[in-house]
Amino acid sequence: MVKGRIISGQFGSIMVRQKSGAELELGELLVAEAAGSKILMQVIDLVYGSQLSQQSLELISGLKLEENADLEFMDAELRNYNLAVLKNLVTIKGNSAMMPKSLPEFFSEVRQVEKDDIKFLTKPKNPLFVGKLRSGSKTLDVDIFIRGDEVFSHHILIPATTGKGKSNLTSCILWDCIDKDYCANLVLDPHDEYFGRTGIGLKDHPMKEKVVYYTPKSPPPGARSLRVNIKSLRPGHFNGVANFSDAQRQGIAAYFRRFRENWVEAILLEKEVGVDFQEATLAVLKRRLMELLDIDVFDGKLVCNDIFTGSGAETTVEDVCNELEKANTVIIDTSSFSGAVEILVGSLVSTEIFRRYRSYKMKGSIREKPVVSIILEEAPRVLGREVLEQGQNIFATIAREGRKFKIGLMAITQLPSLIPREILANMNTKIILGIEMAPERQSIIESASQDLSADNRTIASLDIGEAIISSNFVKFATPIKIPLFEELVKEYQNTHNAEKYSTNYSGVKLK
Amino acid sequence: MKFAHLADCHIGAWRDPRLRDINAKAFEAAVDTCIWENVDFVLISGDLFNTSIPAIDGLKVAVSRLKQLKQHNIPVYMVAGSHDFSPSGRTMLDVLEEAELIANVVKGSVVDNRLKLDFTVDKKTGAKITGMLGKKGMLEKAYYESIDAKPLEAEPGFKIFMFHTALTELKPKGLEKMDSSPVSMLPRGFDYYAGGHVHIIKEESLPGYKNIVYPGPLFPNSFRELEELKCGGFYIYDNGSMTYRPLQIVNVFSIAIDCSQKTPEQVEAELRKETEKKEFVNTIVTIRLEGTLKSGKISEINLKDIFTELYEKSAFFVMHSTSGLATKEFEEIKVSRQSVEDVEDALIREHIGQSRLGIGETDEIGLVKELIRALNIEKQEGEKSADYEARIKKDAVATLNLKEDFS
Numbered sequence: 001m002v003k004g005r006i007i008s009g010q011f012g013s014i015m016v017r018q019k020s021g022a023e024l025e026l027g028e029l030l031v032a033e034a035a036g037s038k039i040l041m042q043v044i045d046l047v048y049g050s051q052l053s054q055q056s057l058e059l060i061s062g063l064k065l066e067e068n069a070d071l072e073f074m075d076a077e078l079r080n081y082n083l084a085v086l087k088n089l090v091t092i093k094g095n096s097a098m099m100p101k102s103l104p105e106f107f108s109e110v111r112q113v114e115k116d117d118i119k120f121l122t123k124p125k126n127p128l129f130v131g132k133l134r135s136g137s138k139t140l141d142v143d144i145f146i147r148g149d150e151v152f153s154h155h156i157l158i159p160a161t162t163g164k165g166k167s168n169l170t171s172c173i174l175w176d177c178i179d180k181d182y183c184a185n186l187v188l189d190p191h192d193e194y195f196g197r198t199g200i201g202l203k204d205h206p207m208k209e210k211v212v213y214y215t216p217k218s219p220p221p222g223a224r225s226l227r228v229n230i231k232s233l234r235p236g237h238f239n240g241v242a243n244f245s246d247a248q249r250q251g252i253a254a255y256f257r258r259f260r261e262n263w264v265e266a267i268l269l270e271k272e273v274g275v276d277f278q279e280a281t282l283a284v285l286k287r288r289l290m291e292l293l294d295i296d297v298f299d300g301k302l303v304c305n306d307i308f309t310g311s312g313a314e315t316t317v318e319d320v321c322n323e324l325e326k327a328n329t330v331i332i333d334t335s336s337f338s339g340a341v342e343i344l345v346g347s348l349v350s351t352e353i354f355r356r357y358r359s360y361k362m363k364g365s366i367r368e369k370p371v372v373s374i375i376l377e378e379a380p381r382v383l384g385r386e387v388l389e390q391g392q393n394i395f396a397t398i399a400r401e402g403r404k405f406k407i408g409l410m411a412i413t414q415l416p417s418l419i420p421r422e423i424l425a426n427m428n429t430k431i432i433l434g435i436e437m438a439p440e441r442q443s444i445i446e447s448a449s450q451d452l453s454a455d456n457r458t459i460a461s462l463d464i465g466e467a468i469i470s471s472n473f474v475k476f477a478t479p480i481k482i483p484l485f486e487e488l489v490k491e492y493q494n495t496h497n498a499e500k501y502s503t504n505y506s507g508v509k510l511k
Numbered sequence: 512m513k514f515a516h517l518a519d520c521h522i523g524a525w526r527d528p529r530l531r532d533i534n535a536k537a538f539e540a541a542v543d544t545c546i547w548e549n550v551d552f553v554l555i556s557g558d559l560f561n562t563s564i565p566a567i568d569g570l571k572v573a574v575s576r577l578k579q580l581k582q583h584n585i586p587v588y589m590v591a592g593s594h595d596f597s598p599s600g601r602t603m604l605d606v607l608e609e610a611e612l613i614a615n616v617v618k619g620s621v622v623d624n625r626l627k628l629d630f631t632v633d634k635k636t637g638a639k640i641t642g643m644l645g646k647k648g649m650l651e652k653a654y655y656e657s658i659d660a661k662p663l664e665a666e667p668g669f670k671i672f673m674f675h676t677a678l679t680e681l682k683p684k685g686l687e688k689m690d691s692s693p694v695s696m697l698p699r700g701f702d703y704y705a706g707g708h709v710h711i712i713k714e715e716s717l718p719g720y721k722n723i724v725y726p727g728p729l730f731p732n733s734f735r736e737l738e739e740l741k742c743g744g745f746y747i748y749d750n751g752s753m754t755y756r757p758l759q760i761v762n763v764f765s766i767a768i769d770c771s772q773k774t775p776e777q778v779e780a781e782l783r784k785e786t787e788k789k790e791f792v793n794t795i796v797t798i799r800l801e802g803t804l805k806s807g808k809i810s811e812i813n814l815k816d817i818f819t820e821l822y823e824k825s826a827f828f829v830m831h832s833t834s835g836l837a838t839k840e841f842e843e844i845k846v847s848r849q850s851v852e853d854v855e856d857a858l859i860r861e862h863i864g865q866s867r868l869g870i871g872e873t874d875e876i877g878l879v880k881e882l883i884r885a886l887n888i889e890k891q892e893g894e895k896s897a898d899y900e901a902r903i904k905k906d907a908v909a910t911l912n913l914k915e916d917f918s
Binding site: 218219220221222223224225227311312313314315316318319322365507508509510511 | 591596615617618619621626629644654655656662679680681682683684686687688691693694695696713715717718719770887
């Protein structure tokens with residue numbers, strides 16, 4: 001269907017007159033035919049056009065308003081129309097697409113995109129389904145896949161204003177990953193929303209055995225209670241979690257050197273460390289650790305009130321890492337934790353998996369391992385400029401170096417501008433949902449893999465579930481419509497009915 | 512209410528008859544203690560035997576002691592473990608239950624694809640006992656998933672849940688890779704969770720789960736367990752208080768030597784130093800050698816003489832582990848070949864000439880390959896182990912062109 005005709009403009013800003021009744025939208029995909037190729041373009045702005053002078057228009061509108069004159073334009077559709085500004089996305093030749101380097105033919109027609117035009121959007125190796133291709137507000141029946149292993153290890157940023165569908169998108173991505181062997185996901189879930197304890201969630205996946213759920217609050221059958229032995233804690237885990245003074249840091253180091261894995265217990269029980277520290281330093285250190293870990297000291301014994309314990313749970317961190325190595329999805333419910341404890345738990349697991357993968361890399365066995373993606377909600381809490389100015393943490397290390405070791409971050413935030421530019425630039429895939437605040441949009445546009453300088457308005461106009469993928473691994477900044485998670489689950493369950501088998505209960509004396 | 516909680520008796524375990532005998536003695540001692548303590552009943556949380564069809568000797572010990580408990584009106588409740596369970600149902604536990612020496616508490620019915628477990632009520636105390644068997648490779652997980660927990664949790668009274676499964680939250684360091692299930696798979700609100708399968712001694716309470724207890728084995732089941740546990744034991748629950756009862760049948764003396772940068776002579780000297788001026792009456796001695804020798808071969812450490820000396824000092828049993836010991840003469844070789852044959856060939860060529868056989872290199876390679884082939888032949892279906900062993904030995908002897916009486 002013809003939508004308009006190219007009338008003027010320049011590269012990246014092509015002016016099209018809209019055909020009457022065609023209704024162009026911001027973000028709409030259009031195609032212009034050229035000799036031996038097609039040029040895929042996208043609407044980035046819409047303006048009015050008229051053959052009448054501004055003065056005439058003002059006069060006519062005055063007559064209509066003030067005198068209620070029954071005036072009509074002669075050949076109205078010829079005289080008054082809409083103009084659309086288009087940017088070139090790709091040049092399509094056969095089944096391949098390349099960066100556009102030329103303009104479409106002057107005065108050529110533009111038509112709406114058809115399925116046949118985008119045959120170059122093929123399913124890659126290790127595909128990750130993110131949604132369907134979107135043209136403006138219309139969803140096309142074209143599934144958009146990105147290469148999961150590459151995308152995960154090169155980090156993903158999901159910026160959006162509240163209510164634009166961040167959680168829905170994350171749920172959809174996690175759902176798609178569950179039955180894949182190339183990736184594992186570690187989800188630090190501050191709202192306890194992904195497992196679906198009370199509603200639809202990842203627990204409803206036909207391969208739910210690949211979803212491991214840790215929670216400190218009465219775990220449902222099959223879930224694991226989240227407890228961590230204090231012996232698992234190392235001084236480095238507190239980086240980015242608590243700001244210790246230099247003296248306190250030295251105290252921690254001295255205790256760790258002397259007591260190794262029992263260092264926390266030694267501080268809390270005020271054991272002799274053999275190095276002179278001011279009493280106040282150690283007292284503050286003890287008080288801060290007690291507060292952070294929610295541990296009391298009573299009668300010379302530790303009384304653990306929260307997830308950190310002195311007895312049992314010795315393998316929690318290892319268990320989580322083992323599950324990740326098996327390409328499983330591990331969800332840690334951190335909804336009842338303070339921000340610091342949540343980050344501490346995340347830091348513990350992330351440090352261990354990073355250590356393991358670094359060692360696999362050295363041994364040459366990393367190829368056999370799945371890529372691990374760590375999902376971080378409210379990412380500026382650990383990747384924010386202010387946080388990083390106070391010292392590095394494991395998440396910043398992963399953001400910088402994780403790619404080499406097949407570990408990536410999936411950072412979710414409303415405020416991408418708080419994340420330093422060099423970290424944003426390292427996030428090679430950005431799935432941009434609607435962002436209303438201009439500074440936030442600007443930080444994303446400046447660090448995107450494709451040139452989004454003309455897309456400011458498009459990003460602001462993204463509705464719930466609409467997104468743009470900007471990535472090193474897509475041919476162009478791809479507009480997508482993310483499915484509603486509940487519908488995705490239903491559809492998946494209908495098409496992937498898990499093979500039902502009856503248990504024979506051998507060994508159970510049945511009546 | 513007073514009851515004993517045993518698990519992982521593994522009667523019939525250990526290849527050596529002396530250790531097998533000690534293992535059986537541990538079971539006898541446990542039963543004696545139960546009778547002496549006048550417990551109301553005994554729980555065995557799986558792996559009474561080491562195999563589903565145990566040898567006659569072990570069976571005799573078990574039957575005679577279970578009979579003794581019955582005579583003292585002490586019922587035995589148990590669940591099958593991963594060792595004594597048989598998918599075909601050919602397990603000695605069924606025979607023991609037929610003879611009313613034990614009661615298997617894993618019973619119930621399947622209603623709407625859910626497993627409804629029934630309680631076995633102890634007549635004397637009114638304790639309500641149920642549980643789940645253990646299977647190899649955590650295959651019982653599917654059973655747990657289908658348990659209808661609500662009626663079990665709603666049941667009033669003193670309730671015991673027996674299980675033979677590793678619990679994720681209770682696994683100790685070192686067993687990270689062991690298959691396990693989360694505690695949440697168990698029904699909540701029981702008064703005692705009698706565990707088995709993991710050879711650790713542990714009692715723990717978690718929210719909703721009171722008294723989760725692993726008593727560990729009755730007797731250590733491996734070299735490492737001998738080193739770490741020294742002895743086995745079981746728990747006695749007496750009106751809310753729990754006591755671990757160790758069973759010290761023999762002593763265990765463990766020697767671990769880091770052989771790094773040492774010669775075989777130095778290792779030998781260190782071993783002698785560890786054992787000098789000591790007597791080893793009724794003692795199992797374990798010797799663990801680890802690290803990479805500075806020079807020489809592992810076979811140059813004269814363990815035979817040290818063993819003799821220890822036996823002369825009345826040691827009950829001496830055993831050693833050199834699995835963590837390496838020698839520079841046999842460094843790890845990295846080969847990037849495609850087939851097994853290629854890898855074998857590369858390894859043989861790398862090591863050829865280290866043993867003086869007095870034959871040419873080509874013949875030596877041929878001999879090693881032939882020997883690998885001879886030792887690689889698998890046991891035939893229906894072939895008895897003794898016949899298989901004899902056949903392998905005969906082939907190997909023939910390959911090496913040795914005299915027949917060598918075997």
